[in-house]
Amino acid sequence: MARAPAPRKEMLATVTEHSKPTKMAIAARSDNGAPVLISVVAPCYNESETVDLFVDAIEKIVADADFETEIVFVDDGSRDDTRARLSRLAESRDNIRVIALSRNFGKEAALTAGVDHARGDAVIVMDVDLQDPPELILDFVRKWRDGFDIVYAAREDRQSDTAAKRATASWFYRLFNKISAIKIPENAGDYRLMDRRVVEHIKALPERTRFMKGLFAWVGFQSIGVPYVRPLRAAGETKFNFWKLWNFAIDGFTSFSTAPLRVWTYFGALVAAMSILYAMVIILQTLIFGIDVPGYASLLVFILFFGSIQMISVGILGEYIARLFAEVKQRPIYIVDDIVDGPKTH
Ligand code: UDP
Ligand code: MG
Numbered sequence: 001m002a003r004a005p006a007p008r009k010e011m012l013a014t015v016t017e018h019s020k021p022t023k024m025a026i027a028a029r030s031d032n033g034a035p036v037l038i039s040v041v042a043p044c045y046n047e048s049e050t051v052d053l054f055v056d057a058i059e060k061i062v063a064d065a066d067f068e069t070e071i072v073f074v075d076d077g078s079r080d081d082t083r084a085r086l087s088r089l090a091e092s093r094d095n096i097r098v099i100a101l102s103r104n105f106g107k108e109a110a111l112t113a114g115v116d117h118a119r120g121d122a123v124i125v126m127d128v129d130l131q132d133p134p135e136l137i138l139d140f141v142r143k144w145r146d147g148f149d150i151v152y153a154a155r156e157d158r159q160s161d162t163a164a165k166r167a168t169a170s171w172f173y174r175l176f177n178k179i180s181a182i183k184i185p186e187n188a189g190d191y192r193l194m195d196r197r198v199v200e201h202i203k204a205l206p207e208r209t210r211f212m213k214g215l216f217a218w219v220g221f222q223s224i225g226v227p228y229v230r231p232l233r234a235a236g237e238t239k240f241n242f243w244k245l246w247n248f249a250i251d252g253f254t255s256f257s258t259a260p261l262r263v264w265t266y267f268g269a270l271v272a273a274m275s276i277l278y279a280m281v282i283i284l285q286t287l288i289f290g291i292d293v294p295g296y297a298s299l300l301v302f303i304l305f306f307g308s309i310q311m312i313s314v315g316i317l318g319e320y321i322a323r324l325f326a327e328v329k330q331r332p333i334y335i336v337d338d339i340v341d342g343p344k345t346h
Helices: 051-062 082-092 107-117 136-146 163-179 196-204 212-218 242-256 259-289 296-329
Strands: 037-044 068-075 096-101 122-125 150-155 188-195 223-228 336-340
Touching: 037 051, 037 107, 037 136, 051 068, 051 082, 051 136, 068 082, 068 107, 082 096, 082 336, 096 107, 107 122, 107 196, 107 212, 122 136, 122 196, 136 150, 136 188, 136 223, 163 242, 188 196, 188 212, 212 242, 242 296, 259 296
Parallel strands: 037 068, 037 122, 068 096, 150 223
Antiparallel strands: 096 336, 122 188, 150 188
């Protein structure tokens, strides 16, 4: 049976959301005075097939808008002709810039680079494959003018994802929100608008492990979701396989929770208490029934069990230590190879 389309209501479910902004919309966001500039930041990795579609779609949406738009593309070390195509676009328009990174640094680093180079009064981050529908930009700006600092796109369903991806994503969000003090809405991706002051706070975060969804939530401010149905990729293919997503999830957990480290203290205490009880049972048995030889199987099971538990806990320590190592080295998050600007700015 076909499902009736859900009404386009505003989503107001998570901790940082408010139905109404508590402060007045600031003057810079209204229509009087100079037009506001909205930056659209889009990271691209091997997106040769989608970049032109993306620019067409954005231009169509903002054609009659009462704000100005700049598009900041980040070429994340593409191996196809994405960079050449982006440069051509930038050279033919005065509102497109390309930040070309020196190699592939990953989507989170590319997003960071884009946000760092955006000049708008508000910054929208979105994927270039049109899975983030450009029409929402107008809704985002409207809500931002109402006074919200963050307006994010809230997926109403994830039919465009495979069943396995939906299930693992749902487990991830549930576990994340249980063990982290910072909650991230389960239906939100990266697609969002952020006010300039939010952007400045995000830019000031020095960490190297950039789990952007977490960082966007961490800075706080008033946010609201705009519901949408996530379409399929316009062209090309996904850059995220299971292994990449798995490591991304570990980045998320380790960046926002110490629970995986601390759980071993309590687990150890529980096992110690059980061991004492078991030791007493064995002592009593030996005193009453004499020395008993069997026990080889149970002994082996215990050794294997506790050996593996110890290795897992050392492995989890390793996950944190590896990230500490990356942080203390203080390497930059990305390296810019070249910036291609529109004709006006030359
Ligand atoms: N992306 C990137 N660097 C990477 C991988 C992806 O900049 O190393 C970009 C990609 O070009 C796209 C966005 O991140 O604009 C989302 O990627 P994708 O559509 O493959 O992810 P999915 O939607 O399948 O989760
Ligand atoms: Mg995509």
